[in-house]
Amino acid sequence: xxxxxxxxxxxxxxxxxxxxxxxxxxxxxxxxxxxxxxxxxxxxxxxxxxxxxxxxxxxxxxxxxxxxxxxxxxxxxxxxxxxxxxxxxxxxxxxxxxxxxxxxxxxxxxxxxxxxxxxxxxxxxxxxxxxxxxxxxxxxxxxxxxxxxxxxxxxxxxxxxxxxxxxxxxxxxxxxxxxxxxxxxxxxxxxxxxxxxxxxxxxxxxxxxxxxxxxxxxxxxxxxxxxxxxxxxxxxxxxxxxxxxxxxxxxxxxxxxxxxxxxxxxxxxxxxxxxxxxxxxxxxxxxxxxxxxxxxxxx
Amino acid sequence: xxxxxxxxxxxxxxxxxxxxxxxxxxxxxxxxxxxxxxxxxxxxxxxxxxxxxxxxxxxxxxxxxxxxxxxxxxxxxxxxxxxxxxxxxxxxxxxxxxxxxxxxxxxxxxxxxxxxxxxxxxxxxxxxxxxxxxxxxxxxxxxxxxxxxxxxxxxxxxxxxxxxxxxxxxxxxxxxxxxxxxxxxxxxxxxxxxxxxxxxxxxxxxxxxxxxxxxxxxxxxxxxxxxxxxxxxxxxxxxxxxxxxxxxxxxxxxxxxxxxxxxxxxxxxxxxxxxxxxxxxxxxxxxxxxxxxxxxxxxxxxxxxxxxxxxxxxxx
Numbered sequence: 249x250x251x252x253x254x255x256x257x258x259x260x261x262x263x264x265x266x267x268x269x270x271x272x273x274x275x276x277x278x279x280x281x282x283x284x285x286x287x288x289x290x291x292x293x294x295x296x297x298x299x300x301x302x303x304x305x306x307x308x309x310x311x312x313x314x315x316x317x318x319x320x321x322x323x324x325x326x327x328x329x330x331x332x333x334x335x336x337x338x339x340x341x342x343x344x345x346x347x348x349x350x351x352x353x354x355x356x357x358x359x360x361x362x363x364x365x366x367x368x369x370x371x372x373x374x375x376x377x378x379x380x381x382x383x384x385x386x387x388x389x390x391x392x393x394x395x396x397x398x399x400x401x402x403x404x405x406x407x408x409x410x411x412x413x414x415x416x417x418x419x420x421x422x423x424x425x426x427x428x429x430x431x432x433x434x435x436x437x438x439x440x441x442x443x444x445x446x447x448x449x450x451x452x453x454x455x456x457x458x459x460x461x462x463x464x465x466x467x468x469x470x471x472x473x474x475x476x477x478x479x480x481x482x483x484x485x486x487x488x489x490x491x492x493x494x495x496x497x498x499x500x501x502x503x504x505x506x507x508x509x510x511x512x513x514x515x516x517x518x519x520x521x522x523x524x525x526x527x528x529x530x531x532x533x534x535x536x537x538x539x540x541x542x543x544x545x546x547x
Numbered sequence: 548x549x550x551x552x553x554x555x556x557x558x559x560x561x562x563x564x565x566x567x568x569x570x571x572x573x574x575x576x577x578x579x580x581x582x583x584x585x586x587x588x589x590x591x592x593x594x595x596x597x598x599x600x601x602x603x604x605x606x607x608x609x610x611x612x613x614x615x616x617x618x619x620x621x622x623x624x625x626x627x628x629x630x631x632x633x634x635x636x637x638x639x640x641x642x643x644x645x646x647x648x649x650x651x652x653x654x655x656x657x658x659x660x661x662x663x664x665x666x667x668x669x670x671x672x673x674x675x676x677x678x679x680x681x682x683x684x685x686x687x688x689x690x691x692x693x694x695x696x697x698x699x700x701x702x703x704x705x706x707x708x709x710x711x712x713x714x715x716x717x718x719x720x721x722x723x724x725x726x727x728x729x730x731x732x733x734x735x736x737x738x739x740x741x742x743x744x745x746x747x748x749x750x751x752x753x754x755x756x757x758x759x760x761x762x763x764x765x766x767x768x769x770x771x772x773x774x775x776x777x778x779x780x781x782x783x784x785x786x787x788x789x790x791x792x793x794x795x796x797x798x799x800x801x802x803x804x805x806x807x808x809x810x811x812x813x814x815x816x817x818x819x820x821x822x823x824x825x826x827x828x829x830x831x832x833x834x835x836x837x838x839x840x841x842x843x844x845x846x847x848x849x850x851x852x853x854x855x856x857x858x859x860x861x862x863x
Contacts, residue, residue, distance in 0.1 A: 284664050345662075349667070364829035476787075519683050528672045528679075535665070
């Protein structure tokens with residue numbers, strides 16, 4: 249029994265890593281521009297599509313495959329994200345209460361356009377590609393076979409988490425980012441190049457979303473409806489942690505991932521939807537006690 | 548006497564306009580082919596949805612994605628009751644509305660405490676709750692939905708008049724609400740919540756009240772929609788259902804009573820036409836949203852009114 253729970257925790261960490269990659273950009277972009285980006289799910293979906301297309305064009309030799317999956321596809325996605333930033337700049341001007349809702353609607357429009365674009369280019373098919381030999385097997389833990397893929401995800405998620413902690417808390421760029429999130433005007437008055445900084449964060453957030461997308465296409469599938477499936481969970485993760493808070497996303501993603509896998513393990517007989525009920529319940533409970541999220545207002 | 552007559556003549560053009568509109572709506576089924584008649588009923592129902600959506604979005608400046616949940620909840624309750632029990636349709640409708648009201652009452656204290664994005668997403672969570680429950684329940688049809696038929700094609704003309712009268716009553720009721728002191732408080736809350744709280748108005752109570760009222764009218768729209776289409780499926784309880792009233796309200800102009808009516812009539816007709824030609828209708832909806840937010844954030848009707856007033860000022 250205890251072993252089962254330990255293994256479910258591992259699965260939860262793997263799930264949490266994907267959620268973390270997806271939601272960290274959402275939260276960063278909100279902290280920078282006060283934009284809750286509905287089109288973030290589109291970036292995740294494009295990561296998957298770019299990886300699929302590049303692999304089918306360039307072939308699947310082992311080292312090249314990893315470069316495509318981990319670098320090139322996310323990089324292309326980050327270019328799209330930077331494009332979003334330039335589209336959003338004229339809309340975000342004005343008092344915060346108005347622009348928040350306005351940009352939410354605006355990004356819904358963007359998401360719909362890109363969803364239609366993906367459908368035009370890639371069609372309504374469901375894509376997947378064969379797993380490379382490095383992660384096709386499984387590793388024995390506590391007498392059970394765990395897919396090697398999950399270890400890759402956990403490693404990547406934790407690695408990127410540590411990298412971002414170092415970035416935000418130990419480098420000058422991180423200090424400037426936190427200053428910008430704390431008070432944009434004063435940061436600008438002190439000589440911080442806010443435009444460049446928000447551009448970097450937009451690119452970083454989109455890169456991570458694209459990385460999550462290409463990795464989840466590696467194990468699962470990708471289609472033009474993918475963004476609708478992931479965006480709600482990304483919102484929930486970002487809001488539970490506290491929008492704009494990096495620590496919050498880290499906590500929220502792994503919390504939701506672990507809850508999801510434990511609930512599926514214990515209550516699977518009710519059906520797969522039980523995990524959604526659990527997630528929404530957690531979401532509502534957090535909002536009752538902390539309306540701005542667990543780490544709301546703190547980076 | 549003369550003064551009264553003058554007042555009457557001043558109002559005369561407006562009265563004629565209303566008379567023409569009423570006559571047009573009443574005579575519509577006599578000359579319209581069945582196919583277009585069904586679409587007109589659809590438009591009227593979505594207009595009702597949009598007007599009740601505008602109560603929150605236009606006047607309180609909060610966007611509720613959860614309204615699709617209320618839209619679906621009433622419809623599902625009604626259909627499930629008539630399918631599995633021997634209940635009369637009208638009683639089933641009443642029970643459906645009761646469910647909507649109860650759910651709105653349950654949800655509103657949690658949702659209306661929040662504002663802005665948090666309001667939008669918390670209401671989204673409660674709406675998706677309904678969608679997930681109906682999607683996962685086999686008795687409620689799962690992702691296929693429940694089919695049924697309350698009306699046949701021959702009865703469409705009668706159904707048109709029923710929908711028209713129900714929708715008109717609801718819209719007039721909402722017009723009365725919008726032009727009451729109650730709505731002044733709501734508008735003030737929409738403009739500046741903390742200031743209204745300082746005046747001594749119980750903000751939370753007003754927000755809850757308008758949320759429940761809006762949810763109730765949305766529930767009525769949901770009932771009519773499911774009767775018209777003869778099917779309920781999880782998509783009508785999912786957030787995507789809100790895009791039609793949202794885009795309609797944006798197009799017509801939020802916060803103005805005629806805005807969602809005109810906007811939804813235009814948007815939904817175009818959406819239906821384009822959806823009939825091609826499956827890439829998302830370009831149209833998404834593009835319209837982007838263009839409206841950038842170039843016409845106030846919508847058609849306010850722009851139209853200001854132009855009209857300027858013209859009136861110039862003439863004398």
